[in-house]
Amino acid sequence: MTVLGIVVFVLGLLFSIAWHELGHLSTAKMFGIRVPQYMVGFGPTIWSRRRGETEYGVKALPLGGYIRMIGMFPPGDDGRIEARSTSPWRGMIEDARSAAFEELQPGDENRLFYTRKPWKRVVVMFAGPFMNLVLAVVVFLGVLMGFGINTQTTTVGSVSDCVISQAEALKKGDTCPKGAPDSPAKAAGLRPGDRIVAFNGRPVQDWATLQSSIRDTVGPATIGVVRDGENLVLKADLIKNQVGKVDGRGNYVEGEYVTAGFLGFTPASGIVQQSFGQSVDRMGDMISSGVESLIALPSKVPDLWNAAFNGAEREPDSPMGVVGAARVGGEVFTLDVPAGQRVATMLMLVAGFNLSLFLFNMLPLLPLDGGHIAGALWESLRRAVAKVFRRPDPGPFDVAKLMPVAYVVAGVFVCFTLLVLVADVVNPVTLS
Structure with a gap:
């Protein structure tokens, strides 16, 4: 039952990632942006098929996913145009300009991400996290109103x-x-x-x-x-x-x-069982609590460090990574409760994961989706100000110039993820 619980959680995780990237993919194609690749997972490719101009596939490590859009950044000083990945983890950021230049094909000049209006780029980048929010809300409502909660x-x-x-x-x-x-x-x-x-x-x-x-x-x-x-x-x-x-x-x-x-x-x-109004209230509390937890993440580092390396007790509200959540998913299926409640608890776990993905990706920091949204909004503001004061159009905002910041942010995320991983392995959060 433990193994079954872990497998079910991993499948829910993979679906959540695929659902997130589907939001980016569908809106990118809707606005005519060429998308060469849609992948769920990282590492070696297990399976892939090409449909039209896009390769769809699954990779070995279910730790994220990405779509590859061309023209993610405007041309550099040398006039070259490049694309880059939109992975939700974004920890492994490609060389923003040189690597993606090789993906351009004849006729792509009008199918580049950066050439789209700022509001369209906001839609494309917001669509991924929004899909996670929709999934979380639907699952929460289904569990609260259908199964009920303890x-x-x-x-x-x-x-x-x-x-x-x-x-x-x-x-x-x-x-x-x-x-x-x-x-x-x-x-x-x-x-x-x-x-x-x-x-x-x-x-x-x-x-x-x-x-x-x-x-x-x-x-x-x-x-x-x-x-x-x-x-x-x-x-x-x-x-x-x-x-x-x-x-x-x-x-x-x-x-x-x-x-x-x-x-x-x-x-x-x-x-x-909760009424629709009660369910909405509870979801509001969950979102509020999620925001508070996200803000409090830096303050959790000392407790995580002590739990991972000093043998301290793991706090009940300690952050968990994918490995820790999968272990909890395994424990859910061993609980001495009716089967329906095991399913409901697992669904709540997956819904909570999707809510976390939404909140985390909306942080206005590169390389997260929220960072690209902030860049598009800043470009729109610059152009609006220039128009009001009859100044020359400043052109697209070069998000690539913020890549040094993105590398720092990605490095912090990687270090925090590794710390959580160690704590999840040596001193995991368990269900009482």
Whole structure:
């Protein structure tokens, strides 16, 4: 099952890469740009076929992919025209001018990438990441609305025996201090398995709403529950207590506590299908969290280094590479959960990978797609300013002049990728 999980993840990875490059390919052809090559993977070619003017193929290493468009950069000072790869990893950047010059053929003068209007170049470069975003959204919606996700519910999982702060509860477990009073939930007669349907006369349908209502209440309260099919109303007297702090997404903030209303029970978790609105909200949270994680990547380097070389514990939110994600994919298929939930978890993993590809490629840095988009937008701005002030057209912006920066960025990416790879091998993230 582990091997099967890894294989399924790799197939999902290959499809994601092919889907990304298909966005570049289709829009490039739509705008008349010649594309000599479309490849999924790197390294030796396993299979390829030529259809028309484009060679389609699969390479040995499923670590990326590329299409090759001619005329990626404008002519150099010697008047030569070159093309280059649009690989999403872009770590192995070709010599931007000399190598691609050999690919030009008679009649290509009007089929060069750099000769297209800036907005068309933006479309071509944005189409790849956009395809990953579309795939992520479709898969997320399908899983959230079709399968559902494991989430906290309004059903009571367990009832606290006494009043104790959450910080103390973490230290002492289920042990109540001598003389500690009964929790309000226990005193009210709340039992495991009760489904709370109302609080203080107001209907509740999700845990977030119920949790917020409890924390905002100190003193008498009524709790509507369904027990063995029977509707009951329990009376409780909530008190102030130290409870775990939650962020805007309802997740507990580790090590931080607040004083709020306390009832004293733990909600049960279950697989709950989400509505379209709930799914959109969750996807918004995922995108926001993804952006925050991307910004925080540099701060993760020390923890990754310690996990890789100093035997430190791997942080739960540590970045993973393809190898680490594949290992997690293998673990997913060994989970002791229904087969449908294994499939759903694997789909969420692939969707998360596609969301990461979108966010990462939109960074306005060469050699990423976002860097080429930024170059096209800058060219458009320069030409617009020149037109307003009746100056000569400055011509196409020579992105090739930024290649020294691209090499530095690519070098940083390669080093970070290697560090993540070592950590994924010697100290991998595992599912608990």
